[in-house]
Amino acid sequence: MDDVGFQPLGRRISVGSSRKQANAAVPGWVPFVVEFISNALPRNQAGNWEHLHIGAYEISCELLVKLGCAIDNGTGAIPVAEPNLPDVIPRWDDVATLVIWVAAQSGYIGFRLFPGARSSPSAPLAPANIRAAHGCGPAYLADEAFPAIQSLGLILGGRWTEAAETVLWRDDPPEWGLDFKSDRRFLRACDLAVATVPKDIAEKIKQHAEIREEQIVEWLELAHSAPGISRNRDDALKSLRFWSEHILDGIFETHWRLADGWLSPSESQRGLRLRFDPLAISMRMAFAERYLPKYPHLWRS
Template sequence: MDDIGFQPLGRRIIVGSSRKHASPAVPGWVAPVIEFVSNALPRNQGGNWEHLYIGAFEIACELLIKLGCAIDNRTGAIPVAEPRLPEVIPRWDDVATLVIWVAAQAGYIGFRHFPGAGSRPMSAGLARANIRAAHGCGPAYLAGEAFPAFQSLGLILGGCWTEAAETALWRDNPPEWGLDFTSDSRFLRACDVAVATVPEDIAERIRQQADIREDQIVEWLDLAHSAPGISRNRDDALKSLRFWSEHIIDGIFETHWRLADGWLGPAGVQRGIQLRFDPLAIGMRMAFAERYLPQYPHLWRSK
């Protein structure tokens, strides 16, 4: 980004460390994404970014930190005086998904129902869609401030969603579109690969979290009964423990698995961004568990 002369946030961003070596190629989306995210995030009176404990904003602060533009301050991120890009740039697919999440959370994008949808609500008062349906994605309105980031990521072209945008949008899963990516051949093929190639250490972690042991139930009930005026039973314990079992295993998929690449190695995990409550990761956890761990129906049966 320094090489192309872009000056986001009013300051030059340097690639890599101070050691003398050839600078790695900087993806063209880096500068527009930093500019968009930094403008979309709420700021406090001191100029720091605040995530307000909102998921998309929390991860956006993490992205700015990963891209060398900020440091963590627990409630958000503090801009640094001299931004410096890391040598390892986060994954395109994670960044693209996060930009969609931030745009939705900050009100820069509004999804519209497919033309002719039978049960769509009245669209009176809504801005007219300026992104046309394409490649399985429905129409949407995108504010002008967000266009540079979306275009640089290759999500839109000529007023339409691109082919690359489709699986990124699966990870947002707009309810207006009524998508069912779990029946898509790409999802089913990825499930086959995930089941056939799961690393043993990941498999062991999943099995440990899937199994609800008797001692966990007893411990949960002891803790619940230690609070005065609270009465809980075994079913309550199982419901709670199963919820956390699903949540932790979702985290394993959010961190260690991607649709295009399957199970990630250490380098892939380092480049990844954990997008918590990712619909695609949750869908894969359920499909994977139904085949790999059918004895634990709480992991794969729909609520």
């Protein structure tokens, strides 16, 4: 990592052992992100990373595996002795979002209210060291997270960059009160999503949007097979609609991105599925209102 100017933050993380790994095809953010995530993830006594079934940490372990730095062990990831970067690097936008999520989960970032907000926090907070810019509000960022977030191009000169704005839509800090659903970029992306649904995606959407009678019957039979449990048709519909929403959210989380629309199969493979992504869920709802108007459970909530 000396070949790409990597300065470690304490414990050294070496990604790859040959110059083959430090080439122009490897984005400069890779070593900084690996170092940050490696240090942020909880570890067990054996020195393995543990995700603790926390979403941001689960995806972090997945990223370390995809970057050739670890082996999945079901409860987290085991560091490998000789990391070896793959030929295909995960998508920048997904990695950038994940780093924000991990920083928030680990307490390395704290979002602050926009200047002039009517309410203020009751407890004293560390002052913001990232100023509001490009639709993003102020924030406090701990030293441990600065190299990774800066290497991803999200901050410059103590301000959020233009590239950071839509990444932060995928975190949607409540302190900022963002309204990206009325932004022209979101609306244009919805137009494109409706107009260009790939055939295989359209089939998946239709399959999981429609709740069929046989599904209701099967659900009730399963519910009634458990002693002491009484369920009716409304219970079945509520449960099936919930799973319908969840599955369609997964389609958008896996196969759609704001900047690119519907992803090709190869781009979907490069992606990280960030579950409960506020941007993907909002797009699913906006899309469904136009594309699936007869299924209001998918766009009313």
